[in-house]
Amino acid sequence: MHNDDKTLIQANPWDELRSHTNARIALGRVGSSLPTREVLKFGLAHAQARDAVHRPLDFTHLKHELHAEGFRTLHVHSNAQDRQTYLLRPDYGRQLHDESRIYLEHALPAPELAVVICDGLSSIAAQRHSLPLLKAFRERFSTDWANTPVVIAEQGRVAIGDGIAVALRARLLIVLIGERPGLSSPDSLGIYLTYQPAHGSMDSQRNCISNVRPEGLPYAQAALKLDYLARESLRLQLSGVSLKDDSNQLKISP
Amino acid sequence: MLYQTAVGALQYRFVDLKTLLAKASPARSGDYLAGLAAATYEERMAAKIILADVPLKQFLQEALIPYELDEVSRLIIDTHDKAAFAPISHLTVGDLRDWMLLDSTDSQALAAVTAGITPEMAAAVSKLMRNQDLILVAKKCRVVTAFRNTIGLPGHLSVRLQPNHPTDDVRGIAASLLDGLLYGSGDATVGINPASDSLSTLMRLWQMLDEVREHFDIPMQSCVLTHVTTQIQAIAAGAPIDLVFQSIAGTEKTNSSFGVNLALLREAHDAAQSLKRGTVGNNLMYFETGQGSALSAGGHHDVDQQTCEARAYAVAREFKPLLVNTVVGFIGPEYLYDGKQIIRAGLEDHFCGKLLGLPMGCDVCYTNHAEADQDDMDTLLTLFGAAGINFIMGIPGADDIMLNYQSTSFHDALYLRSVLGLKRAPEFDAWLAKMAITDTTGQLREIGRGHHLLQQLPFISGAA
Structure with a gap:
């Protein structure tokens, strides 16, 4: 400088x-x-x-990294065909493209959980933090990980996950998405959890974990919260405002 | 009334006043998102041409949102002052623009018709005005308000000091507050956007601000921007509340999505008035607004976003506020896409608010996903200085680390004072001079390590 x-x-x-x-x-x-x-x-x-x-998410690279770690990936697109449309029409970013829907309907259904990774408003966040977060979460949360789909969604907003989860018949949906970047935090990842998502699920039916990045909420802590919310959500069969995050009463094991 | 005209071989026809206003509105992404904007450039001009010939009286006949459906519509109709309207009642929208621009139409003439102008009339005429018209007429409208100092005098500019911190850390907030005061900012208000909504955290913030004010005897007013119901609760719990803040909008449905209505605002206003904390005046409401909020809440009733915004000013003026702040670029590019749209919207809001008799300020701002940058903010800021805006924001380095957006800085305020010779609120100005923060001409002095504020402020209210 x-x-x-x-x-x-x-x-x-x-x-x-x-x-x-x-x-x-x-x-x-x-x-x-x-x-x-x-x-x-x-x-x-x-x-x-x-x-x-504005930098596009490097999907090939991310897919490669996910495969190397043993995750099963799928690749879909929203109705926003480019970044400018994405910014002007939030509704398009929430819709799963028809071709993608048909593709998912013919794929192996989700055993329980579907994970969606979206570029959102910060591709850097999705690129950097989704895999480490997912690995930390896999260590805690037990499910049929070999068959759990990790869907990479281009030009997606949070609600695109609903269409994806419906197509894959998932009970629980976890969306990892790049948050609106701040001047001092260009790479915050947001996590949204929805139980039994459907078309038109409301924001009040989701739980959110925000500012996931090493300088914000570190992976281990985020994974701990997510594990708590996911297990409680499946046990109580709900998510959103009626599911409280009491994970701070737990301790992170070394 | 029929809204139609021919342009060449093409016949343009609009079904009602609300559609005509939407089609005549300068292009912006939010109206496209709502499906209300003109489809072509020519359609937009046809709508403007028709709008120019609409008599102002028509706005009293044809409610954009039915009286029975919406308490803001009822407020607008019920408070319309026929006597004040009389001098302009024979005019069309186009005539109103011409009349306002006359040299003979001065501040007094404009003030005299304020109560006769509805928000929809103000919105309509703004759609026929170029940016320079919006600046020229707004500059003639003077709105002066007071609490512990006097804001909005001709040739003056005030600043809301916004010392936010992502975890409401009192030391962090005190550090930004000190920075702002030593840069000569804070005469509009010191207003904190808290991250928390817990009453105990908020009580600490109100107490800290009040202790600082009392300790240094600062002629300023403070505010914590939490929900109005929380402020009512806090007043009952003995919090030292100067200003009551609330976000408001131009339709009942949108306000209800904010959890407010006129009765609740009145309750908060009366509670704060009962504290009698003002010294030179008793304007104590601080409202924030912004184009796009109605559509975002699904409460726009197919009214364009600029007209919805003007209707919010009817809500504001009911409470004789100290400050009204249009937070113009915060909402994002799906409502205001780029610097051009943000600048236009800011000037429209300032003009409409001033014409309706409000002490308008603006959070000249943008988010990182909008096509805008600090150069656009400089442009809008400078235009506002020319238009005689009452106040702007002052945020350390223009970077709000809690709300994650960019606004204007303490330095930006100094710039505007420097190029346009704008002064601070007189009481606050005198205090700055007394504290040796400024010299007799209002210029910042060099602040040494031993300065009184620097020595003591960080240690107030457990701030250290």
């Missing part, structure tokens, strides 16, 4: 307060304005957030 000529900048003698917040405080000023260094830092963070939204 650019090294400012310090004599040009009015520094702020409260930079030690940065230990209490990630907010951009004590930036200093040149006249009324930001020093060059800070303009560049902000610009870089914004560039990374923009790339997270």
Whole structure:
């Protein structure tokens, strides 16, 4: 990063307060304005957030990685044919494309659980964090993993999982999706759990775990929460507002 | 009334006023998403041409959302002031634009007709106005409000200091608050968007803000932006609440999706008034609005998003607020796609609000999935300065680490003051000078390590 000529900048003698917040405080000023260094830092963070939204998910690579770890994968598309349509028409991103639906209906049905990985608004999040999260979850949650489908959905929003789960006759749906990127968090992964999903399932029927990434909610903790919610959901036969996350009362085993 | 015209060989006809308004609205993604936007450029112009000839009186005959169905419609009709309307009652929508732009139509003339203008009339005329018209007329509308300081005086600009923290950490919030005060921000309000909705956490925030204010004797007002029912609860529990915040919208159905209605807002307003905390005035409501919220809640009744937004101002003006903030780019690209749409919507909201007599400010902002960047914010910010906006947001480095979006910064406010010579609320300005944060001309001074605020603020209210 650019090294400012310090004599040009009015520094702020409260930079030690940065230990209490990630907010951009004590930036200093040149006249009324930001020093060059800070303009560049902000610009870089914004560039990374923009790339997270617009860089396409590398499906081939992700599929390869999932196979190498023994997961069974399927590949589908939403009704949003490109990123611009995806951004303008959230409804299209929620719909499973007809060809994909037929393809899934002819595939081996889900034994219990269907996992869906969506690019969402941050392909970087899905690319980086879905596999490590899934591996951590597999270690805790016992199901017929060899036959459990992991469906990679292109240009998908959370509700595309409903159509996928219906086509695969899954009882429990877990959607991993890239969240809307922030300036300081371009790669947050969101997890949505729905019991017995159907077309038109409401958000209130889902449980959400947010900000999954090493700097946010680490994989192990996210997997612990997800395992708790998944087991409770199957036991109580429900999900959403009536399923409370009491996993924080559990301890992470070393 | 028939809404039709011919353009060349093509006959354009619109079934009702609501459809005409939607088709005449400048292009934006939310109206396309709703299936309400004009299909062609020519159809949009045909709608504008027809709209220009619609008499203002027609808006009193033809409700966009039926009176029986919607309490906002009832509020608009029931509070319409016929005497105030009289001077413009013979005009069409197109005439209203011309009349407002006349040099002879000054601040007093505009203020005199405010109570006679309905939100739908304001929305309609805005659709015929270019950006420069929206700026010129808004600048003539002066709306001055007061609580512990005076906001909206000509040649002045205030800033809402927004010291958010993702876990409501009091030390983190205090750090951003200090940063903002030392940059001369905070005269509109210090308003925290909390992450939590637990009453005990929120009580700490109200107490901390009040302790800071009292300790340094700052002529400012504070606010914690939680649901209005929680604020009513907190007032009953003895919280030192200055301003009552609530998000509002232009239809009953949308408001009910926010968990509010007019009666509840009145209850909150009255509860806060009973505390009598204002010193130079008693405007104490802080409302936030934004185009697209009605469609997002499925409460738009096929009314275009800009007209829905203007109707929210009818709700706001019922409570004589201190501040109304249109959070213009927060909602995302499916409602306002890019910088152009965000800039246009911001200017429309500011104009409509001011014409309806509201103390308008704007959260000049965008999300990372919108086609916009800080350059677009600079443009809108500068246009707002020219239009005489009452207040903008001040967020450290323009980056809200709790709500994950970009707005305007303390530096941005300094920039706008510098290029347009805009002053802070006078009481707050005097305090800054007294604290040696600014010099006699209002310019920031160099702050040394030994500064009073720097020495003490981080240690207030368990903040350290």
